[in-house]
Amino acid sequence: MRQLKAGGCQVIPDAPEEDYPLDALVINTCGFIHDAREESVNYILDALQAKEEGRLGEVLVMGCLSERYKKELEKEMPGVDAFFGVTDIPLVAAHLGVSYDPALATERVLSTPAHYAYLKLSEGCDRSCAYCAIPLIRGPHRSRPMNELLAEAGHLAGQGVRELILVAQDTSFYGLDLTGKRELASLMEGLCRIDGIERIRVLYTYPQGFPLDVLRLMAREPKICQYVDIPLQHISDKVLTAMRRNTTKAETLRLIEDFRTFVPGLCLRTTLMVGHPGEDEQAFLELLDFVKEARFERMGAFTYSREAGTYGAQHLKDQVPAKVKRERYGRLMELQKGISFAYNQSRVGSVCSVLADYLVIPDSGTVKPTVLGRTQYEAPEVDGFVILEDAAHIRPGSFVKACITKADEYDLYAQLID
Numbered sequence: 432m433r434q435l436k437a438g439g440c441q442v443i444p445d446a447p448e449e450d451y452p453l454d455a456l457v458i459n460t461c462g463f464i465h466d467a468r469e470e471s472v473n474y475i476l477d478a479l480q481a482k483e484e485g486r487l488g489e490v491l492v493m494g495c496l497s498e499r500y501k502k503e504l505e506k507e508m509p510g511v512d513a514f515f516g517v518t519d520i521p522l523v524a525a526h527l528g529v530s531y532d533p534a535l536a537t538e539r540v541l542s543t544p545a546h547y548a549y550l551k552l553s554e555g556c557d558r559s560c561a562y563c564a565i566p567l568i569r570g571p572h573r574s575r576p577m578n579e580l581l582a583e584a585g586h587l588a589g590q591g592v593r594e595l596i597l598v599a600q601d602t603s604f605y606g607l608d609l610t611g612k613r614e615l616a617s618l619m620e621g622l623c624r625i626d627g628i629e630r631i632r633v634l635y636t637y638p639q640g641f642p643l644d645v646l647r648l649m650a651r652e653p654k655i656c657q658y659v660d661i662p663l664q665h666i667s668d669k670v671l672t673a674m675r676r677n678t679t680k681a682e683t684l685r686l687i688e689d690f691r692t693f694v695p696g697l698c699l700r701t702t703l704m705v706g707h708p709g710e711d712e713q714a715f716l717e718l719l720d721f722v723k724e725a726r727f728e729r730m731g732a733f734t735y736s737r738e739a740g741t742y743g744a745q746h747l748k749d750q751v752p753a754k755v756k757r758e759r760y761g762r763l764m765e766l767q768k769g770i771s772f773a774y775n776q777s778r779v780g781s782v783c784s785v786l787a788d789y790l791v792i793p794d795s796g797t798v799k800p801t802v803l804g805r806t807q808y809e810a811p812e813v814d815g816f817v818i819l820e821d822a823a824h825i826r827p828g829s830f831v832k833a834c835i836t837k838a839d840e841y842d843l844y845a846q847l848i849d
Contacts, residue, residue, distance in 0.1 A: 432540035434520065438529030444542035451486040455527060460496035462568055464736045471496045479510040491515065493523060495568050517569060518554075537583040539590075544788055546828030547594035547630075547811060548587045552580060552618070556600040558637070560664075561675045561743035562707060562735060565600055572601065574609050581621050588627035593828060594786060595622060596632045596810065603636040603645070616644040623654045629830065630786065632810060634660040638686055639678045646693035656807035657694050660729075662702035666721040667714035670707055673747060687725055698808040700729035705763055706756030707735045708747035715759050722766055728774050729814055730767045734760050768840050775815075775838035782848065783807075785817050785833045787825045799823070804831070815841035822847055 432442045443450055456478050460471035471494075481487045493515035497504055501514050515523050521531035541548055555569040584595060597619075599605065606614025615633070622631050631654055633645070638661055649655045665671055668680050690697050703722070705715065722730065734756040737744045785804040788811065792800045800823035803816040817833065825831055825847070833845035 432542075433535050433538045434524045434531055435527060435529055436540055437532060437535055438524065438527075440527065440529065442540055444540060448481070448486075451481060453487055455489040455491060456481075456487050457491045457493060457523060460492060460494040462495035462497075462499045463564060464733075464738065466736075468496060475508060475511065479508065482510060489513075491523065491526065493517075493519060499564070499568050537579055538586050539583070541587075541590065541592075543811070544827060545591050546786070546788075547596065548592045549596045549598050550580060550584060550587070550622075551575070551598055552602055552605045552615075553599040557604070558601065558677075559675055559742065561673060561747060562704070562738065562741060564738040564741055567740050569600060572604055572608060574605050574607070574614075576609065577606070577614065577618055577621065580618060581625070584622055584625050584628065588625050591627075591828065593627065593830075594630035594632065595628055596634060598634050601635065601637045602633055603641050613640070613642040615642055616648045619645065619648055619655060620652075623652055629654060630656055630807065632656040632658055632807075634810065636661045638663055638683055639676070641686055641689075643689060643693065646690065649697075650694050656698075657696060658698045658700070658808055658810065659690060660700040660810065664702065664704045665707065665710070665714075665718060667710070667717045670710050670714050670718075673709040673743075673749075674704075674707055675742060698728045699725075700731075700810070700813070701727050703730065703732045703763065705732060705734055705759040706751040708743055708749045708751065710735075710751055710759075719763065719766060722763065722770070726770050726774070727767070728808065729771070729810075731813065732760055732763050732767075772838070772840040775840065775843055778835050778843060779838055780835060782832060782834050783817075783845075785819065785831050785845065787819070787822075787827050787829045787831060788816070789827060790823065790825075792823075802827075804833075815843065817843045817845050819845055819847060 432444060436442045446453060458475055458478060461467035475492055478487060478490045482490050489512040491513050492511050494517060497514040498516040504514055513526055524531045553572055553574040555572045556566050557572040603615055605618060619631055622628060636659060649657055663683060664674060664676060666680050666683060671678060690699055783806045785806055787802045787804040789803045790800060791803060799821065802819040802822040802825050804819055806817055809815060819833060832848045834848055835843050835845050837844045
């Protein structure tokens with residue numbers, strides 16, 4: 432978007448239909464799991480319908496779906512004007528009449544609210560998890576040079592970004608291909624020195640070889656959120672082996688103990704999978720027991736999806752019926768619902784720093800406007816909000832002090848403190 436804007440295009444980051452007609456719509460797709468592919472395909476079909484009705488000019492498709500299924504899509508969707516892969520940004524720009532400028536490589540047009548942004552540390556993955564198609568789509572792990580990331584973060588701070596959210600297919604692997612060692616903590620230290628950046632959050636870490644220097648830094652550096660996202664997927668050694676996760680139950684339990692020891696009060700988010708080939712009822716009950724004991728402050732889950740080309744799809748035969756997968760998912764999430772509620776209840780009465788994200792003005796004039804915000808323990812899009820009442824004067828992007836007054840399973844309510 433930055434390249435197009437520099438080339439004279441008017442760019443709308445997430446164009447709703449009320450902004451139509453448009454000269455071109457660039458659709459960035461996901462090809463990771465079935466539901467994401469289905470959502471991408473449906474969006475493309477809707478765009479092609481708008482094109483037929485004269486509300487769109489060109490329809491361009493890029494990203495993971497076209498990287499993985501370009502030939503099939505070209506055959507099935509002849510109305511699409513062009514397909515581009517994950518790294519084809521110069522080609523997209525050229526198609527729209529813009530010359531790619533390498534000098535702008537670290538500059539961005541934000542599609543998030545102006546005060547927070549995602550900073551992508553690397554591309555690709557060297558893991559070989561049985562269920563995952565990411566290495567097939569994105570290729571091997573390639574870290575971005577640290578000076579490039581610091582420059583991009585500096586540009587973002589200059590635009591008013593106050594929270595950086597570090598992402599990659601595996602953030603904990605950052606730097607290993609550049610220097611032979613994990614450099615995530617060193618990068619985070621550099622980011623802390625950038626004026627204007629007041630929060631740094633790390634997502635998508637991996638349990639094997641997790642760099643403990645990140646936890647040491649987190650414990651002493653106030654800019655770094657005491658929050659770690661680490662998809663563990665399972666706890667049964669039988670299932671972890673089938674998943675090709677290269678870790679064990681014992682190693683996972685030791686790592687969680689390290690998290691709690693190094694950073695007391697840490698908010699730990701994980702993602703778990705149910706219904707992976709080989710997961711019998713005993714393994715699933717072991718997973719439930721693990722969740723009861725670990726008491727993750729945040730947890731998401733999904734059911735196994737058989738992805739073409741993956742090791743699991745090619746070699747694992749012990750498939751779990753779809754009905755059983757759905758039933759196990761429901762049991763797991765019901766358990767976590769109670770854990771999440773208890774955790775949120777434990778925060779009632781605490782005073783915290785809240786970053787205001789959105790001002791919500793209700794349709795009814797009898798209901799007061801509210802502000803939706805987050806503490807260091809809530810990541811955008813995946814966690815709940817802190818709902819600030821009587822706070823309509825607070826500008827999004829502001830940090831305010833508030834006291835938590837009540838809680839439900841996922842959201843907190845708070846009053847401002849003068």
